[in-house]
Amino acid sequence: MLRAAAALLLNEGIKAVTFDRVAKAAGSSKMTLYKWWPSAGALAAEAFFAHSEHQLEFPDTGDIRADLTSQLRAFVRLITHADTGTAIAGLIGVAQTDPELSAAFSQHYSAPRRALALTVFERARDRGQLRGDIDLGILVDQLWGACYNRLLIPDAPLNEDYAIALVNNVLDGASTT
Amino acid sequence: MLRAAAALLLNEGIKAVTFDRVAKAAGSSKMTLYKWWPSAGALAAEAFFAHSEHQLEFPDTGDIRADLTSQLRAFVRLITHADTGTAIAGLIGVAQTDPELSAAFSQHYSAPRRALALTVFERARDRGQLRGDIDLGILVDQLWGACYNRLLIPDAPLNEDYAIALVNNVLDGASTT
Numbered sequence: 388m389l390r391a392a393a394a395l396l397l398n399e400g401i402k403a404v405t406f407d408r409v410a411k412a413a414g415s416s417k418m419t420l421y422k423w424w425p426s427a428g429a430l431a432a433e434a435f436f437a438h439s440e441h442q443l444e445f446p447d448t449g450d451i452r453a454d455l456t457s458q459l460r461a462f463v464r465l466i467t468h469a470d471t472g473t474a475i476a477g478l479i480g481v482a483q484t485d486p487e488l489s490a491a492f493s494q495h496y497s498a499p500r501r502a503l504a505l506t507v508f509e510r511a512r513d514r515g516q517l518r519g520d521i522d523l524g525i526l527v528d529q530l531w532g533a534c535y536n537r538l539l540i541p542d543a544p545l546n547e548d549y550a551i552a553l554v555n556n557v558l559d560g561a562s563t564t
Numbered sequence: 565m566l567r568a569a570a571a572l573l574l575n576e577g578i579k580a581v582t583f584d585r586v587a588k589a590a591g592s593s594k595m596t597l598y599k600w601w602p603s604a605g606a607l608a609a610e611a612f613f614a615h616s617e618h619q620l621e622f623p624d625t626g627d628i629r630a631d632l633t634s635q636l637r638a639f640v641r642l643i644t645h646a647d648t649g650t651a652i653a654g655l656i657g658v659a660q661t662d663p664e665l666s667a668a669f670s671q672h673y674s675a676p677r678r679a680l681a682l683t684v685f686e687r688a689r690d691r692g693q694l695r696g697d698i699d700l701g702i703l704v705d706q707l708w709g710a711c712y713n714r715l716l717i718p719d720a721p722l723n724e725d726y727a728i729a730l731v732n733n734v735l736d737g738a739s740t741t
Contacts, residue, residue: 402661452739476660479716483657484579489718497717517738524720525733528710532717533702536709539656539716540674541666543701556702560737561694562629 388413388420392427392434397470401477404431428481428488435474436495439465445503451511452558459530459550466538467545476538501527529557565590565597569604569611574647578654581608605658605665612651613672616642622680628688629735636707636727643715644722653715678704706734 391413395403405427410417424430446454466472482489501524508523517523533553537545568590572580582604587594601607623631643649659666678701685700694700710730714722 400661480657480660483653483716484577492717493719498719501719515740518736518740521733521736521738522729525710525726525730526738527720528713528730529706529733532713533705533709535716536705536712539660539712540669540709542670542675542678543704549702552699553702553706556698556706557734558737558739559695559698560735560739561698561700561703562735562737563692563695 388415388423388430389434389437392430393438396431396435396474396477400473401428401431401481404428404434406430424487426485426487428478428485429491432478432482432488432491433495435478439471445507447507447510449514451507451514451516452554454507455530455554455558456551459534459554460547462531463534463545463547463550466534472538479535479539500531504531526557530554565592565600565607566611566614569607570615573608573612573651573654577650578605578608578658581605581611583607601664603662603664605655605662606668609655609659609665609668610672612655616648622684624684624687626691628684628691628693629731631684632707632731632735633728636711636731637724639708640711640722640724640727643711649715656712656716677708681708703734707731 388409392404392409395408395412406417406420409415409427409430410420420427420430424433446457448454466475478488478492482492504527505523508517508526511517512519512523530553534545534550537543537549565586569581569586572585572589583594583597586592586604586607587597597604597607601610623634625631643652655665655669659669681704682700685694685703688694689696689700707730711722711727714720714726
């Protein structure tokens with residue numbers, strides 16, 4: 388069922404992921420789907436992230452600038468890829484009016500991803516590479532949130548050069564003083 | 565028609581903005597709506613921003629840190645307000661599967677807002693307050709995009725304290741070196 392839902396999401400977009408179509412594609416009953424998932428959107432979110440766990444990998448070589456650049460470049464590749472980018476944008480989009488999808492997106496992806504980034508930031512802070520007096524959680528929004536902004540509100544280009552410049556902006560600051 | 569669409573969006577959410585319901589509420593014909601707007605989503609976006617032009621105001625006192633803090637605090641108030649926050653999240657959400665809404669959102673709101681921020685950044689750079697060697701466009705994503713991230717993927721709190729800390733993070737940088 389997860390495989391069928393993921394295929395529908397990637398091939399036809401979030402609107403194709405309905406209990407009807409997943410049941411048909413998986414050869415299961417709609418009753419079974421209703422039993423396990425509170426909404427088709429929640430199923431779509433779980434299905435998508437069940438197959439992209441490796442994307443959560445985060446290098447930790449001891450050099451926070453290199454590790455962030457590497458992670459953000461991989462993230463930009465993921466969210467600008469024709470299939471996965473459209474799928475992620477569709478999931479976040481429908482999540483705005485589907486609380487069950489929103490909860491599944493958080494549980495299966497964004498909350499563990501935020502926690503992982505925080506762990507990496509804390510290690511970098513303990514090594515003396517990140518300042519001790521800032522809220523490290525905000526860095527998550529400044530980095531991945533900035534990329535999502537260009538995905539969801541596409542007024543400016545999103546590519547690996549952007550990821551590189553973004554990491555430097557976030558680490559070095561914009562102010563001259 | 566714009567007033568009727570805005571009222572439906574604010575009172576009942578983005579899904580209530582259909583040509584049927586707007587025509588009924590405005591006492592106009594659906595044919596007229598089809599003639600002027602390519603989708604109900606595009607009408608919803610134009611309707612919403614027709615009444616929030618003042619939100620585009622951006623103080624320019626000569627102190628970029630104070631001006632950004634003031635602007636970001638007002639922005640966070642707007643997007644965390646029960647009515648307007650849900651409306652903006654709904655517009656961005658549906659924009660992911662409605663290209664006409666996406667285009668209208670950009671035209672009536674996000675593109676002019678980005679241009680205005682860039683103008684303010686360029687003036688601050690010319691005054692020597694922002695570094696001359698960075699891509700100022702990325703700052704837009706680090707600031708407003710970071711706030712949108714907490715609105716759209718609500719894994720962490722969004723409030724005025726967040727706006728204040730965010731501006732300092734962006735200006736001062738996270739790195740110790």
